Amino acid sequence: MSLANHFDLIATDGAARTGRLTTPHGMVRTPAFMPVGTAGAMKGIHWREVRDAGADIVLGNTYHLMLRPGAERIAALGGLQRFTGWNGPMLTDSGGFQVMSLSELRKVTENAVTFRSHLDGAKVELSPERSIEVQRLLGSDIAMQMDECVRLPAERADIERAMQLSLRWAERSKRAFESAPPGYMLFGIAQGGDVPELRHASARGLVEIGFHGYAIGGLAVGEPQAVMLAMIEEVAPILPEGRPRYLMGVGTPEDILEAVARGIDMFDCVMPTRNGRHGVAFTRFGQVNLRNARHADDPRPLDEESEWPSTRDCARAYLHHLVKSGETLGAMLLSEINVAYYQRLMQDIRDAIARGTFEEFRQRTRADWARGDIAPR
Template structure:
């Protein structure tokens, strides 16, 4: 049975794409970057800040929310959008990656994965069916299938086993999703590590099952950027042109620029807020480490042309002082600056694709980052 398509492809420039993804809680402009609200909150920011920065959609972490405060509790309180007061489009991951990276004493079997909570050691079983149930209780607009993610480098046998298991779990996830509200979406996840033929097999298998959209997972887990980009090039041509493509857990501004050039529509990453909490700012001049002593007497703002007030109005000297003093305000300001920069980069890419000048924009942006890197040495 075919699934309704909520994605409208508006334009292409080479392999880069721009479009609109319609959800029950609003429209998402693509390419889109989803800030990560791990536990139903954006670290250091209010939801209005995230909205003002230009984000159309955010991500919630199923693993964390199912453990605390619990999916059933959130459902009783009106769902994740109402509970958090975000109110806009929201995607939830399946919890599989966090089980693999955070949980204690995990064991993967055909039925699912059993693990002990990293919070209190409680024994929990997460199956494809339960992952879908939890996400439906949360009320997210886009749910993800449960998959097994293997950290790279890994042996081919381990990668192939996890990929085939993820395909079988994809079929079960699709069946468990039947009966969901028509406006809700389910995405499948391409696995296959750094092995081209396994990526192609996974992409073709998922397409045969049929999903509202398709994610590429298991990247940015230890492999070089060149490998990540090569795996995108292997998988993307086998995914339906008319459906959205989501690269999970990625990444730096350079990662986003290069992935969009290869046909990716959606991204998420904790990097903007995590790096902000550690004194790092993302700008059109590249990444700036405000912990460095060179900024102590610098009266310049991070970017006098930025539309985001904190990037335009505060001096580098003041931001340096906040970071070195451990003031919470420093982490808050830099997290907001970073989220705003990521959103401005996505908006600029959307405009460049629509105008047929993406390649020129790509080169100009990379040159700006390179000049900033040289100037900061």
């Protein structure tokens, strides 16, 4: 039986696509960047600023939320949107990546992953069925299948074993999701590391199973950008044209621009808020490290043409002072500045695709980044 499709493809320009994804909590314009609210909160930035910046959808983390405060507790409090105050669309990951990256003591079997909580050492089992159960308790609009992600570089045998296990877990995840109410979605995740034939096998297997959307996982985990882009080029043509495509855990503005050019619709990354907490701003002219002493006497804003107030109005000297002083406000301002930049970039990408000028926009944007930050007047 075919799954209902909630994705409308509006326009294409080369391989780049713009569309609309309809969820129970609202509409998502694509290409879309999802800010990451790991534990039900966006680090250093309020939900209203995320909304005002233009984000349609955010990401919540199954691993962290199932451990604290607990999926059952969140469900009893009305679900993740009501619990957090974010009333728009939300995607939750499966928890598998965090199990692999945060839990030193873990055991992977055919049935599940058993691990020790990084909070209190308690033994926890996460199976595909439990992952879907947790995501349904959270009430996310888009759930992800349980998979095993292998960090690169890795031996081919390890990559193939994890890919095949992920395919079997994809089937179990889909069966577990069958009772979800209409309108909610489950995405499959293509694995296969940096081996093209394994990526092909994974993608074809997922399409045969059938999902509401398809993700490309296991990238941005240590491989060069060229390898990541090559794997997208291998996988994207295999995925159904009329379903959304999600590149997990990516990335820099350049990564996003290049992935859109290869047919990707959705992205997530902690980079805007993480870099903000470390004194780095994203701007039209590339990254600006506010820790550098050259900003101490610079009265200019980061971008006087920006629509975002903090980007347009805050002096670089003041932001430098906040960062060097360790003031929380510095991290807050730079986090919102970065989230706003990412959302502006996505809007500009969507507009360019709709106008049929994406390649021109891509070249102009890359030239601006290459130009770099301009010197004080």
